[in-house]
Amino acid sequence: MSGFKFCQEPKRVPLIDSKYRKIRTRIPPPGSSRIFDKLGKYESRSMHGQLPVVWDRAKDFQVYDPYGNCWIDFTSTIFVTNTGHANEDIISALRKQLDKELLHTYTFANKPRARFLQKLVEIAPKHLNKAFLLSAGTEATECAVKLMRMRGQTINKSKVAVISFKGSMHGRTMAAEMLKGDTDSSAWIGYRDPNIFNMPFPYPWLIGSGSNGRISRGVWEKRFADDMVSLKKKGLDFRKIAGFILESYMGWGALFFPVPYVKMLAVFAKEHDCLITFDDIQGGFGRTGKLFAYQHYGVEPDLVCLGKGISGSLPLSAIIGRRNIMDLPDMGSMSSTHSANPLCCAAAFANLQVIESKDLVKESARKGIILHRELNRIKEKYPHRVSYVFGKGLLAAMLFKDPKTGSPDCIFPSMVCERAMQKGLLLVHTGRESIKIGPPLTIPDAALFDGITALEESVAEIERESIQ
Numbered sequence: 177m178s179g180f181k182f183c184q185e186p187k188r189v190p191l192i193d194s195k196y197r198k199i200r201t202r203i204p205p206p207g208s209s210r211i212f213d214k215l216g217k218y219e220s221r222s223m224h225g226q227l228p229v230v231w232d233r234a235k236d237f238q239v240y241d242p243y244g245n246c247w248i249d250f251t252s253t254i255f256v257t258n259t260g261h262a263n264e265d266i267i268s269a270l271r272k273q274l275d276k277e278l279l280h281t282y283t284f285a286n287k288p289r290a291r292f293l294q295k296l297v298e299i300a301p302k303h304l305n306k307a308f309l310l311s312a313g314t315e316a317t318e319c320a321v322k323l324m325r326m327r328g329q330t331i332n333k334s335k336v337a338v339i340s341f342k343g344s345m346h347g348r349t350m351a352a353e354m355l356k357g358d359t360d361s362s363a364w365i366g367y368r369d370p371n372i373f374n375m376p377f378p379y380p381w382l383i384g385s386g387s388n389g390r391i392s393r394g395v396w397e398k399r400f401a402d403d404m405v406s407l408k409k410k411g412l413d414f415r416k417i418a419g420f421i422l423e424s425y426m427g428w429g430a431l432f433f434p435v436p437y438v439k440m441l442a443v444f445a446k447e448h449d450c451l452i453t454f455d456d457i458q459g460g461f462g463r464t465g466k467l468f469a470y471q472h473y474g475v476e477p478d479l480v481c482l483g484k485g486i487s488g489s490l491p492l493s494a495i496i497g498r499r500n501i502m503d504l505p506d507m508g509s510m511s512s513t514h515s516a517n518p519l520c521c522a523a524a525f526a527n528l529q530v531i532e533s534k535d536l537v538k539e540s541a542r543k544g545i546i547l548h549r550e551l552n553r554i555k556e557k558y559p560h561r562v563s564y565v566f567g568k569g570l571l572a573a574m575l576f577k578d579p580k581t582g583s584p585d586c587i588f589p590s591m592v593c594e595r596a597m598q599k600g601l602l603l604v605h606t607g608r609e610s611i612k613i614g615p616p617l618t619i620p621d622a623a624l625f626d627g628i629t630a631l632e633e634s635v636a637e638i639e640r641e642s643i644q
C-alpha cells in the first residue's frame with residue numbers, strides 16, 4: 177500500500193465543462209469539509225482514505241456532489257452498478273416492493289426471493305442448479321469454504337484442506353482473510369488454519385516468455401504441477417484436499433489466470449476428487465464481457481460465489497452450485513438474518529432483466545475492445561511508466577512502474593487518481609501500483625472516450641510534473 181493521502185485542503189483547479197464532466201468549485205469543495213470532519217470524528221478510520229468526493233446523487237454513469245460538480249464514474253462503486261446508477265427499472269421494482277409494505281421476512285418465504293432464485297439459476301450454466309442468498313461477498317466465500325469442507329468430509333473426515341491463491345481478495349472476515357495468505361491484513365488473526373494452503377498466483381512476469389514473446393501452454397501446465405509439488409513438500413496430502421478457491425481474476429490488477437494453468441487445475445481436481453469454487457463476486461454479471469468472469473477459462477466449477485453486480489445496488493450475495501453440494505447443510509443451518517431480503521431480491525430480479533434486455537454482456541465486450549485499445553495506446557505513449565494493461569470487457573487495470581528502477585510504483589497511480597478527480601473522472605484507487613477502471617456497462621461510447629481523455633491528460637500532467 178502506498179500510504180498516499182489525498183489532499184483535504186480545497187485547491188483551485190482548472191474549471192471543467194465538458195458534456196459529461198463539470199468541475200465548478202475548488203476540489204475538494206470548501207463545503208465538503210463539514211461532512212469529512214463529521215466522518216473523521218464519528219467513524220473509525222478503517223472506512224477512510226477514499227478520494228474526497230461527497231456523493232449527492234448518482235445517475236447511470238455520472239456522479240454528482242451537492243456543490244455543482246459532476247464526474248464520469250469509472251468505478252461503478254467497485255463493480256456494483258453494472259446496470260448504471262439508480263437504474264429506472266431497479267428503482268421502479270423497489271418502489272413496487274415498498275408500496276407492498278414488505279421490507280423483511282428473515283427466512284420466511286417471499287415471492288421476490290423465489291422469483292429471483294429461479295431467474296438466477298435459469299441464466300447460469302445448467303450444472304449450477306441451486307443457489308442461496310446472503311448479504312455480503314465475504315459471507316459467500318466463507319460459506320463456500322464450509323461447503324467444500326462439508327463435501328470433503330462425506331468422502332473422508334480429513335478431506336478438509338482448501339487451497340487458495342496468495343494475495344487474492346475474498347473479503348475481510350476471518351476465513352476470507354486467511355485465503356489471502358500471510359499478509360499484513362491477516363496478521364490480526366494470530367494463527368494459521370493448518371488446512372488452508374496458499375499457492376503463489378501465476379504472475380506472467382515471474383515466468384520467462386519464449387522467443388516469440390509468449391508463454392507456452394506447457395510452461396503454465398508445468399508451473400501448476402510444480403506448485404502442487406511444493407505444497408506436497410510442505411506436508412499437504414493430496415487426498416485431504418477438499419477444494420480450490422480462485423478469485424476469477426486477481427482483483428487489484430484485473431489479472432486473469434493463464435487458461436492452461438486453470439485447465440490443468442481442473443484436471444487435477446477431477447483426479448483427486450476435490451471441488452473448484454470461483455469467487456466471481458467482482459467479475460460477475462457482464463463486467464468482463466461474459467456473464468461470469470470464470471467463463472473465460474472453459475472449465476466447470478462446482479460452486480460460484482456472487483455479489484456486487486448481482487443487484488446493481490442493494491446488499492446481496494449468493495452461492496450457486498451443484499445441487500448435491502448445495503443441499504449438504506442441514507435445514508436452517510446456512511443462512512443469515514438479512515439473507516434474501518425482499519427489497520434486495522426485487523432489485524436483483526430487475527437488475528438481471530436489465531442485463532438481458534440491454535444486452536449488457538455483449539455491450540461490455542464491445543466497449544471493452546474500445547477501452548483496452550485506448551489504454552494500450554496510452555501504455556505505448558508512456559512505456560517507461562505503464563508496465564501492463566490487464567483485464568477484459570469493461571474491466572481494466574493499468575499497472576505503473578518507476579521509470580528509473582522499473583519496480584512497481586504505487587505513488588504515481590495515486591497521483592493520477594487525484595488529478596483525474598480534479599478533472600471530473602472517478603477511478604478506482606487501489607493504493608497499489610495499479611489503477612482500476614470499471615464504468616457502468618451502460619456508459620455511452622462518447623462518455624467512455626471523454627473519461628479516457630481525462631485519464632490520459634492526468635497521466636501526461638503527472639508525468640510532466642514528476643520530471644520537472
Ligand SMILES: Cc1ncc(COP(=O)(O)O)c(C=O)c1O
Nearest residue numbers: 312313314345346347423457458
Ligand atoms: C473477488 C472478491 N471477493 C469477495 C469480496 C468481498 O465482498 P464484500 O465486500 O461484499 O464482503 C470482494 C470485495 O471487494 C471481491 O472483490
